[in-house]
Amino acid sequence: MIDLTMDKDRDFAELKRLAESLSDADFDRSMPPPGLWAAIEQTLKPEMTRAERTQDRKFGGGFSARLLGAAAVVVTAIIVASAFGSADDGPRLVAQANLVTDSLPVVTEAEAGVNLVQTGDGYALDIDLTALPLASNAELELWVINGDVTDMHSLGVLMSSGRFALPDGVDPEDFPIIDISVEPFDGNPAHSGQSTLRGRFEL
């Protein structure tokens, strides 16, 4: 018998009926094949590039001051001067940085390392993320920010480790700060101000 003091008796009855039809198999989860995300990312690449072009935004003044304060404390970075300038087909490592959560609005247990690489097409960031938790109502976005925190470019939505190309004409020396923000699904392409990890290349 259903407890009649319960709110919304009908909803409860429907949920109860569905719950009674559950089998163990409905709780079983199996992981998709390992290469699947790479295939999805490959298909999305042209669209992600298009999206990032429309997402470039200047900072508003209030946010810029906050960001500057945070940027001053962060930053562990190692320069790897590349001794091989020779004809190497693969991407060339230019610099490395660790992204940390200190003093940022959204504290996380996660860690991320970033390599700045030079490819045949220009510069790109190789991001290596571990244990990045995310609320179900938001996504992560990767940004590069200039040294005096007055300009920024989105490199796209961050769903896993991977490579993100810098837009044409964006010089990493001018945009040495790497920022990961938590973006609500609100349709607003500007930076939310909710940064969770940040680091800086010493170039």
Next chain:
Amino acid sequence: MVYDQHSALIFSFCRRALPESAADVTQEVFLAAWKSRERFDPTRAPLPAWLIGIAKNKIVDALRKSGRQVPQLDDHDGDRIASIGGVIADVDSLGDRMLLAEGLSQLSDRARRVVELAFYEDLTHPQIAHRTGLPLGTVKSDIRRGLGKLRRYLEAQT
């Protein structure tokens, strides 16, 4: 991250509905989700519910496509159409069951225990309080919030 957190749910759903092409359909779901991400409204449905809604459509599309390969207008055409209708209903209810399982797994251990006692053992609030040793007010709020969360998983998909 959306993929890391929810691909197992979506792939498992696709695998049960379409064992042959689960990976392909999973890929289509995440491509479609990325392309329509502006339309996702977290106030209407949690992300797993939204993704399952997309997956239901993609699975039904895939079933329809494979149905087209069946020779048309033979004696069994009526049966075939009826059976596709039945399959669609099955996909819908499988998706709902997997979402409810997902929602239950997302509850705290205490809330899940309380909700399960109400679902599976038909206990009243005072009986649940007695059985678990929890205060009646805690039982009531666990049930109210737990059911609210499960309801959100199961309404307003797509």
